[in-house]
Amino acid sequence: MLPDAAPELPDAEYLVLSSRLIPGMDGGYTIATLARARQLAGAGVADGAGPQLLTFDPGSAADHAEHRRTFAEQGALVDPSRMRNLFDEAVDPDGGAARWLLDASDAAVAADPDVEYRVLTDADGRAFAALPVIPGNPDWHLTEEPVLVYDADGAVAGALHGFRGLYRAWLEHVTAAFGDRLIIVICESRQLGELVADWSDPRVRILHTIHTMHVEAPYTPDATMNTLWTRWFRLADRFDAVIWPTATQRDDVVARFGPAANHVVVPNPIAPVATRHDLREDGLVIVLGRLAPGKRVDHAIRAFVAADVPGTRLEIWGGGPEQERLQTLIDELEAGDRVVLAGYTDSPGTVLDRASLLVTSTAFEGQPLGVVESLLHATPVISYDVRYGIRDVLQQGGGVLVPGGDVEALGEAIRALLTDQGRLAALSAEAPAVAAAWSPQRSLAALTSVIAAAASAPPRR
Template identity: 45%
Template sequence: MELDRGSGRVGVAPGGGALPAARYLILASRLVPDRDGGFTISVLRRAIDMAAAGADVTLLTVDPGETADHDAHRAEWVRRGLLGSRESLRNLFDDVRSNPSWLRRAAIPGPVPSSPWPTRPIVDDSGAPVLDLPVVSGDAAWHLTDAPVRVYDKGAVIGWLPGFGGLYRAWLNAVAAEATPGQDRVPVVLCEARQIGETLVTAGDPPLDAGIRVLHTTHACHVLSPLRWDSPMDAAWERWFEIADRFDGVLWLTPSQRDDVERRFGAQRLRSFVVPHPAPVVSAPSDPVSGRIVILNSLIPRKRVDHVLRALPAVRAAVPAAHLFVYGDGASGAELRALATELGVEDAVKWIGHVADPETQAWASADVFVLASTNEGQPLVVLEALAAGVPVVAYDMPYGPRDTLAHGGGVLVPDGDIDALAAALIDVLSDRERRAELSASGRAAAAAMDAAASMRALGTAVRAALADPVSR
């Protein structure tokens, strides 16, 4: 579908795909190989799925790294098949080094306000300064300060922009205004980071172009312990909810999280849509090793790998072949290894560490996958396991496992109940017929949660944003 700006009519785009015709810009903070876990992979996969659905889509990042580093990241993503071409991933600071004209046009002329913050220079390939970034430290919300970004031309300061927000909005306005030959398509931004999202809809110069639609995705649980719908939130989430009604749509990964938000704030507070991650296509052949329990996540307290280790002695007593393969690393690694020794299961645990392409190893040989986190958004690993035919045993945490396993493929365990976790693992590992049933139902569930279903859900949200944009 395509919006006629003059009449406000919405028409069918050539091809009649799930996504309306628009200029899609997926905006993230950074997309660095092997950083930020499932977030990075989910953003790249979304872009691939959108392009496969016929969308005109460009990825945008704002991390102030060097162009050579960004080029290396692009090359690696292309190698892994998660980026169609290097040109489809742009970075603000690469753009400003290569052509700073948009920055200079947006700069506010006149004296630059004083600032308590030191600055970091950004220079072009010749070493000439292009801009100075404020370096905001301490407890300050760096992305919301008005600390000036000094703008240069021919070595002299010619003006300034108010903070990162002014810089981000100026760049997005410039990118959105770039003409698509033969087309006049409305720019639709999918913002993937809360801090960046706040800067886009906050008042300031330059304002975000009124013709740009902004849909904000979510990737994480919004509440703190005890993780109920009315539990406290941290300051960043509280601040984000204060301005979230300025987005043309908020995209939740699960119905459960959307329902909890609406229960808390009212169904009319936000324009909410459920756009889940799609289950990927897993091509690795399934050859499960009997008794192999797989964990695939960072080794940090939130993932509660210690719960799985504490369940392992009971599992081994019932299923002597049971053993644990742990993919991932993190700050808790040494502590977890010590716990395995203390529990007497160190001989049954193999610490794989980080691998760039775990799918070819983990899912092909896994007998069962276990997830014991305190909270998630919608964990990609659960979808990957289902698609590979690997049964899932997961705590019933917010958010993701309950919604994702609703149509089969796994066992939900009361949150935090280690004995129940052990019992579920024993059940799956010791009953081969039960495992086969879960494997088959998981594959069927994953097939129904494919990229086409995710794109249809996204298309619904985009059509609403095109037809009825919010007033900012």
């Protein structure tokens, strides 16, 4: 049971670690990470400025400035100065690496001459660091190959032991300014989590959030996992809390791996909206999201065509690698007059306000943000019953679940709902109340409870 009222946040320094935060990339991950930072700002962290958002992608300083500007314009970032990047701060204004990076480097560490390096330069073209290139290796972040550090004369002054050494040097530089204060770290990336799992600073409490599915196809609780997940679970008990977005996923994890780690649930916050009921279009069914293989949009198309309800149409909003294949399918089904690939939208709320029904035929989910957003707009949802999160929402109301992968059942559910206006109206009416379980208030109450518990206990590392 989630708390309804938030306890007071502990007096501490707050850091949110994210591999990258780039507008338009990484979907729900970026949205959820920024929403969590806004939550903490609203709860009074840093007098309302929010936690420091520390990012680790090696883009240019100009790129990062543009990202901050865009997020601020979108209202996703409270204080742009709180979003910092390792590589922006690794540059000395007079050339070469910043002092903290030079101090952390080891002159005795030499690079392997057979390893390719990506040399990073400042705005004036002066080298300050070089990263080992590990092509085709998803575990590049674990390499022990040295990260080279340049001095103001453009010479290699030393090196750090892999990305772990580089990232930890920056974190120690950032936290050196905090004195003896408690430091609450919210790690949003599993790759970063692997690199900080042994950070034994007694001031630090690490809360590791999860955004994604942890198993492979067929996405059952006992299905195989990839190497990153397998390795990560061996470290899970080192974090002061592991935060899952849904109770179902948390429960599956505890049943499979046991309770050694501190597994807790904090739903990602989704802000309330002002629904435009006047925009609703009878018979409009939508699919909204990335056109990727795992989303199985072809199932939704086949199901809608099979439902064959007169006067209805399907709009598919989003872009991605499946676009050409889906258009071919629409043409093969001779459904171009009823089914359209509408492209990307920067106003998904308006699309949801227009729709009578949202259909999702995904193979898996990590967090049900799209489903909750649809219910907030009073748009009922028909979905495959797949892990994770969708059942957590729709079993409370606002939609219909059908067996995962069953296109015939999906089509029958679409036909049944579109031909029963009373049932459709009833689901629409109850949808916003169901979505309220994912309100910022309830999410913040759960998050602050977890933070308070972690702060009052000794660190696990």
